[in-house]
Amino acid sequence: MxxxxxxxxxxxxxxxxxxxxxxxxxxxxxxxxxxxxxxxxxxxxxxxxxxxxxxxRPAVSRTSVLRRSRMAMMAASVSIMLAVGLCWMLVSGRYNPDNSCVAYVGGEKVVSAEEVMMIMDSQLNSISLAHDNFESELIEQHQAISEIFNQL
Amino acid sequence: MMIVATAASAQQGLNVDNIFDGRYRDNKGAVETIIRGEAIRKYDLSTYHSLTLADMPDAADYIESLIRKDEANALTREVNYRDGKLYYGFYRLKNRNGLRRYLFYLNQHLNKGNKIMVIYLDGNATTEYVKKMLK
Structure with a gap:
């Protein structure tokens, strides 16, 4: 050749x-x-x-490209659904990270809203008695001062 | 998509925070109550946080010292002393984060009782409305 x-x-x-x-x-x-x-x-x-x-080099097959593309779309769809669901829960008030109703009684956690509210009522009742005593004493002191001024 | 939620507590910045950090939770005679949001909204409040200590008279001096420090910045106060110690206190504190704040203190050891009680409230409720809650 x-x-x-x-x-x-x-x-x-x-x-x-x-x-x-x-x-x-x-x-x-x-x-x-x-x-x-x-x-x-x-x-x-x-x-x-x-x-x-x-x-x-192995060629990237059309099949694997399509598979990856479908998976990415599915992942995006799931993310969007989760975000929409969370937004709905926030807007509807079903989930609020600031909601809390709990009591710790002698180390035991109480999560029953009814029990916790009963504890609150009991505490406010105790405060109420002291508050009433305070107001009563205030009235007595006011009356005592008034009598003093009336005698002047 | 990331949803980021932040909430600055109106309870922060008080001296009584030192007793509301959970240190008493495991005490047998202690009751700590935390109510926020939906459950307390009907009272026009955002937060109800209380601590009751039964049969712990030694804790009174420390707690009273914290109350006295917060009292120094209170807008209004209603107090009752017995034997030189604070028996009852009701304070309207300075607003924070647009919320009205209140503090109750009671030392029943000075009146034949056995409990020390501190209650923190914040929300939109007025002083008069908070007092009505006591009725």
Whole structure:
């Protein structure tokens, strides 16, 4: 095989004009070539070697791209549903991080709202008695002062 | 989507916070009550936080000292002393976060009882309305 023919094939290859058969032929020629290599053969070897490596990488299949895309869409849908649900709970008042109704009685936690409110009522009742005593004493003191001023 | 909720407590910044930090919760004679939000809204309040200590007369001096410090900045006060110690106190504190704040204190040890009681309230309720809650 003469050098002129090989160079012509290489030229067609770089022009992107080779047929599949011509490309296979060129690949065989380059595989059988022995040094010293002409500059044209070296260039062809470098390019065809790169092309071979790229062709060896597994192609991303259309199926896996579609699968990843569907999963991303599902994840986005779930996130949106969770966010909508949380917003609804907040707006409707069903969930309020500031709501609390709990008592700790001698170390025991009481979460029954009814019991907790009863504890509150009991405490306010105790305060009420003291408050009434305060007001009574205040009235007595006021009356005592009034009597003093009346006598002046 | 992230929803971030923050709430600055109107109860912060008081000296009585020191007894409302849960340190007494495990005491046999202690009752700590925390009511916020829906359950207390009918009283025009946002927070009801109380501590009752039964048969712990030694705690009175410390708690009274905290009350006295908060009293110094109170807008109004109704107090009753017995034997030189604070027996009853009702304070309207300075507003915080747009909420009215109140403090009750009672030391029944000075009147043949066995309980010390501190109650913190905040909300939109007026002083008169809070007093009506006691009736």
């Amino acid at each position: 003469n050098e002129e023919y090989i160079n012509r094939l290489i030229e067609l290859y770089f022009d992107g004009s080779t047929t599949l058969e011509q490309e296979d032929e060129l690949r065989r020629i380059l595989a059988d070539a022995r040094p010293p290599y002409s500059p044209q053969i070296e260039s062809a070897m470098a390019v065809m070697g790169y092309t071979a490596v790229m062709q060896a």
